[in-house]
Amino acid sequence: MSFTRAMVRRPSNTFASGLTSAKDGPPDLAKALEQHERYCDALRGRGLEITFLEPAPDHPDGTFIEDTAIVTPRGAVISRPGAPSRRGEVDSVAAGLRKFFGHVPRIAAPGTVDGGDVCEADGHYVIGLSQRTNESGADQLAAHLRHMHYTARIVDIRKLPALLHLKSGIAHLGAGCWVAAADVLDTLRSWSGLPVRELIVVDAAETYAANCVRVNDAVLVAEGYPRLAAALRDKGYRPLPVDMSEFRKMDGGLSCLSLRF
Numbered sequence: 001m002s003f004t005r006a007m008v009r010r011p012s013n014t015f016a017s018g019l020t021s022a023k024d025g026p027p028d029l030a031k032a033l034e035q036h037e038r039y040c041d042a043l044r045g046r047g048l049e050i051t052f053l054e055p056a057p058d059h060p061d062g063t064f065i066e067d068t069a070i071v072t073p074r075g076a077v078i079s080r081p082g083a084p085s086r087r088g089e090v091d092s093v094a095a096g097l098r099k100f101f102g103h104v105p106r107i108a109a110p111g112t113v114d115g116g117d118v119c120e121a122d123g124h125y126v127i128g129l130s131q132r133t134n135e136s137g138a139d140q141l142a143a144h145l146r147h148m149h150y151t152a153r154i155v156d157i158r159k160l161p162a163l164l165h166l167k168s169g170i171a172h173l174g175a176g177c178w179v180a181a182a183d184v185l186d187t188l189r190s191w192s193g194l195p196v197r198e199l200i201v202v203d204a205a206e207t208y209a210a211n212c213v214r215v216n217d218a219v220l221v222a223e224g225y226p227r228l229a230a231a232l233r234d235k236g237y238r239p240l241p242v243d244m245s246e247f248r249k250m251d252g253g254l255s256c257l258s259l260r261f
């Protein structure tokens with residue numbers, strides 16, 4: 001999928017108050033803002049025009065904008081995040097997306113969906129049941145996607161408690177090439193019918209880096225994970241390292257920081 005636009009939200013001054021299970025200490029806001037700007041530079045360098053939403057001090061996790069919507073070339077769906085504290089983030093995202101897509105449907109209660117649980121693979125969407133996405137939300141999203149003439153399937157990752165979201169452990173680079181953390185492989189292989197032409201395995205020491213993102217001519221990958229970067233180069237991809245240290249402290253990854261379309 002080729003991208004021309006992205007929507008982002010800079011971290012607010014309450015960023016350190018967000019949800020996290022990490023044990024790496026509080027994030028440095030000034031450093032997080034600098035890293036976010038470098039992330040935006042990486043998107044601009046791939047040809048994307050960026051729309052900035054206003055920071056949201058009332059919603060410390062608001063910079064992880066991916067969880068608030070699922071955006072496709074044919075339309076968008078506003079999610080209903082699994083964490084109640086995040087549900088107030090979606091209205092401003094919906095308003096922003098309506099400028100590009102017009103009507104944007106929403107996931108309704110009791111359904112919950114986090115965008116981090118949705119992985120697009122050449123027009124097919126994999127939706128993960130997780131700590132944040134439930135059956136009702138997954139079913140609703142699958143119906144919306146099918147209405148847009150996409151195929152969708154629901155997979156269960158709840159037996160993988162180390163994964164906050166589906167894309168914490170896998171990424172699709174296009175044309176059936178997947179990146180997967182080593183501890184997700186057995187689960188990935190159990191999803192019969194999933195098109196897997198090539199598999200790049202992320203070893204246990206670099207699991208965080210499995211959340212990488214192909215953006216046009218490059219693959220954004222978290223800085224400091226040289227084995228995955230080398231594996232990507234070996235397969236003919238262009239890895240582009242981005243420092244994510246302050247976002248990792250808040251359970252965030254590369255895909256979390258933007259809606260790309």
